[in-house]
Amino acid sequence: MAAIGKRVWAIAEGWIPQGDGFTDRALASHETACIVNAGESDAHIDLTIFFADREPVHYALTVPARRTRHVRFDDLTDPPVPRGTDYASLFVSDEPVVVQHTRLDSRKAEIALMTTLAYSQD
Amino acid sequence: MAAIGKRVWAIAEGWIPQGDGFTDRALASHETACIVNAGESDAHIDLTIFFADREPVHYALTVPARRTRHVRFDDLTDPPVPRGTDYASLFVSDEPVVVQHTRLDSRKAEIALMTTLAYSQD
Amino acid sequence: MAAIGKRVWAIAEGWIPQGDGFTDRALASHETACIVNAGESDAHIDLTIFFADREPVHYALTVPARRTRHVRFDDLTDPPVPRGTDYASLFVSDEPVVVQHTRLDSRKAEIALMTTLAYSQD
Amino acid sequence: MAAIGKRVWAIAEGWIPQGDGFTDRALASHETACIVNAGESDAHIDLTIFFADREPVHYALTVPARRTRHVRFDDLTDPPVPRGTDYASLFVSDEPVVVQHTRLDSRKAEIALMTTLAYSQD
Numbered sequence: 001m002a003a004i005g006k007r008v009w010a011i012a013e014g015w016i017p018q019g020d021g022f023t024d025r026a027l028a029s030h031e032t033a034c035i036v037n038a039g040e041s042d043a044h045i046d047l048t049i050f051f052a053d054r055e056p057v058h059y060a061l062t063v064p065a066r067r068t069r070h071v072r073f074d075d076l077t078d079p080p081v082p083r084g085t086d087y088a089s090l091f092v093s094d095e096p097v098v099v100q101h102t103r104l105d106s107r108k109a110e111i112a113l114m115t116t117l118a119y120s121q122d
Numbered sequence: 123m124a125a126i127g128k129r130v131w132a133i134a135e136g137w138i139p140q141g142d143g144f145t146d147r148a149l150a151s152h153e154t155a156c157i158v159n160a161g162e163s164d165a166h167i168d169l170t171i172f173f174a175d176r177e178p179v180h181y182a183l184t185v186p187a188r189r190t191r192h193v194r195f196d197d198l199t200d201p202p203v204p205r206g207t208d209y210a211s212l213f214v215s216d217e218p219v220v221v222q223h224t225r226l227d228s229r230k231a232e233i234a235l236m237t238t239l240a241y242s243q244d
Numbered sequence: 245m246a247a248i249g250k251r252v253w254a255i256a257e258g259w260i261p262q263g264d265g266f267t268d269r270a271l272a273s274h275e276t277a278c279i280v281n282a283g284e285s286d287a288h289i290d291l292t293i294f295f296a297d298r299e300p301v302h303y304a305l306t307v308p309a310r311r312t313r314h315v316r317f318d319d320l321t322d323p324p325v326p327r328g329t330d331y332a333s334l335f336v337s338d339e340p341v342v343v344q345h346t347r348l349d350s351r352k353a354e355i356a357l358m359t360t361l362a363y364s365q366d
Numbered sequence: 367m368a369a370i371g372k373r374v375w376a377i378a379e380g381w382i383p384q385g386d387g388f389t390d391r392a393l394a395s396h397e398t399a400c401i402v403n404a405g406e407s408d409a410h411i412d413l414t415i416f417f418a419d420r421e422p423v424h425y426a427l428t429v430p431a432r433r434t435r436h437v438r439f440d441d442l443t444d445p446p447v448p449r450g451t452d453y454a455s456l457f458v459s460d461e462p463v464v465v466q467h468t469r470l471d472s473r474k475a476e477i478a479l480m481t482t483l484a485y486s487q488d
Contacts, residue, residue, distance in 0.1 A: 002243065010370055013436070026139075026140075050403075070137070090370060098134045099134055100135040102236065103479065108476045108477055110230045110234070110354060110476040111229070111234050112234050112356075113236040114468065115225070115237070115481070117238045117240065119483055156330075157256055159294075190256065190295065220254040221256055226356075233352055235357065238360045242363070270384075278378040278454065280456070282416065312417065314418070342378045344378035354476040357469065
């Protein structure tokens with residue numbers, strides 16, 4: 001079977017809500033890039049974050065072979081991704097992967113969710 | 123007309139909320155893989171579930187010709203899919219199908235929903 | 245410029261919630277297939293609804309040139325689409341269009357929303 | 367590396383809720399087209415809005431090189447996009463971009479969210 005996925009993925013939406021209705025990590029407002037590597041080699045990914053009014057920044061991620069990694073943008077630290085700020089993200093991997101974007105918003109007492117497959121190309 | 127769909131589908135997001143606001147099965151927190159087989163032959167699907175920290179597991183699914191099947195991940199039993207755990211899923215079918223992923227989260231007193239077309243390739 | 249869209253679209257998810265928190269039509273639980281025809285010819289669409297346990301049914305839709313039509317599944321009448329029932333849908337058009345699927349769920353006092361681009365092919 | 371994205375994008379869904387549970391701009395009901403331009407040249411975009419019962423209207427947008435722009439449809443002014451009205455949108459860019467569609471609905475006291483990658487072609 002062919003390798004699963006593509007090497008280039010982009011998420012045009014990006015915005016981490018300011019404020020949480022809950023202190024539980026799983027209920028605090030966050031955005032996630034879910035990545036699955038169905039292949040037999042570890043995937044090394046260059047993640048670029050784009051902003052509306054400043055130059056992009058880069059991060060390095062690894063997703064081991066036969067594993068999924070759900071990366072929370074609020075876990076990125078060098079530099080941190082600001083809350084309440086428009087951004088977008090680009091993933092360039094050395095192995096084929098699949099990327100999906102999810103937001104949980106708990107600014108109010110209840111939560112709201114959204115998700116989408118990211119855009120991909122070779 | 124050409125057959126509808128593709129044979130390989132992947133969902134990078136996967137996480138079944140722990141806790142339900144309701145006991146009604148339709149309102150309990152769950153994730154679903156909705157599959158439609160628009161063709162004239164039954165589709166036999168190998169489903170692989172990937173995790174962050176352990177080897178993948180496999181399940182066998184059948185979607186009859188001219189039918190849809192909405193598979194709840196919390197209905198998989200051998201082994202069960204753990205709640206509150208990051209996972210991802212891969213569907214490899216012997217017939218073309220279309221796959222969409224949906225989560226209903228009812229941890230709080232109201233529900234939240236999200237859905238996306240899965241990633242596909244031949 | 246090339247024509248916008250494709251002629252074959254599928255939505256694997258389909259389920260109209262039973263019960264509404266509101267009597268306002270815009271807040272009652274529903275699912276919609278949003279279709280846009282950016283071209284200069286009317287699009288005639290054969291819509292097939294698939295079920296889990298019975299044969300598919302067909303409907304005829306028209307989307308005029310340079311217009312969008314947001315079709316609520318609960319507005320289909322011959323036959324009506326049952327609530328609380330798994331279904332899926334297939335759109336075969338004589339002109340290129342773009343199709344997106346949305347659900348509003350108002351079973352509880354607040355609403356939940358989800359949407360996705362449908363699957364397309366030529 | 368190849369340029370990121372495509373030049374033609376369509377969003378079939380479009381509907382700005384009438385009524386807001388909040389006066390805060392970030393919590394008022396709105397729809398957004400998130401656009402990222404990962405390239406080295408500014409992208410000039412012709413945005414067409416389609417309706418159910420009238421001729422389309424056009425807007426001009428620019429997304430600078432290496433930047434993202436999250437366009438709120440309720441910020442379009444010439445003419446404004448009516449609330450509570452079905453619409454759809456088409457983006458034709460002179461540079462490759464990626465487009466994602468998001469709605470926040472705060473008609474009730476809590477918010478609901480939905481998002482999807484838009485449809486793309488060359």
